[in-house]
Amino acid sequence: MKDWTPCSICGGTATDIHHVYGGANRKHSDKFGLVMPLCRKCHAELHRNRALWNVYKAAFQQKFEKEYSHEYFMSVFGRSYLDIV
Numbered sequence: 095m096k097d098w099t100p101c102s103i104c105g106g107t108a109t110d111i112h113h114v115y116g117g118a119n120r121k122h123s124d125k126f127g128l129v130m131p132l133c134r135k136c137h138a139e140l141h142r143n144r145a146l147w148n149v150y151k152a153a154f155q156q157k158f159e160k161e162y163s164h165e166y167f168m169s170v171f172g173r174s175y176l177d178i179v
Contacts, residue, residue: 101136102131102136103136104133104136106136107133108132108133109132109137110134111129112130112131112132112140113128113129114128114130114151114154115128115151115154119171119172122170122171126158126170128154130150148175151175151178155167155171156176
C-alpha cells in the first residue's frame with residue numbers, strides 16, 4: 095500500500111487489504127485484483143456485516159464480468175454472488 099491510501103468505504107487512511115472473495119478464493123482475489131483498501135474500523139465492520147460484504151461481492155463480480163465473462167467468473171469462483179443482494 096502507498097504511504098496514504100484511502101479506505102474504499104469511508105475515505106479515511108487504509109491500513110488493511112480486504113480480499114473480496116476469501117477462503118479458498120483468496121488467491122483468486124489477489125490474482126485478479128479483487129481487493130479493497132480499508133481502514134481497520136471498516137474492515138472489522140465488513141466482516142461483521144455479511145449483507146454489506148455481499149454488496150461488494152456482487153459489485154466486484156460485475157466488474158470482473160465486464161472484463162472477462164460470467165462463465166469465466168463461475169469457473170474461477172464457483173458461484174454467482176449477483177443473486178444474494
